Amino acid sequence: MNSAERNEILSRYQDHSRRFAEVAANRSRNGSSDAVADVIPINAPLQQLEQSPTLREIEVLQLIADGLVNREIGERLFLSEETVKSHVRHLLAKLEARSRAHAVAVGLRRGLIG
DSSP states (O other): OOOHHHHHHHHHHHHHHHHHHHHHHHHHTOOOOOOOOOOOOOOOOHHHHHOOOOOOOOOHHHHHHOOHHHHHHHHHHOOOOHHHHHHHHHHHHHHOOOOHHHHHHHHHHHHHHO
């Protein structure tokens, strides 16, 4: 998922949230007995978007699982070694992994890599 897709999803979510809050406010103003529960804002979708590895990060994860080091991954994907290191750091954070091996294990469990 690229940045534009994330922004579109976030925009739709914020629009739905705003409309939902307006309906709830109108119900409480009108004293409607249809209201079943209080409106509780939910921030989970944004957190999930932030935790999803990009396609490139998944490619890097697959190559880590294949036993390649950063330099070899960079050569294979036409990236600098520093860019590969950045992808690995993001992967570790997004997968909440302690090491490259742990990231591979998490990726396999989640079905991100095969």
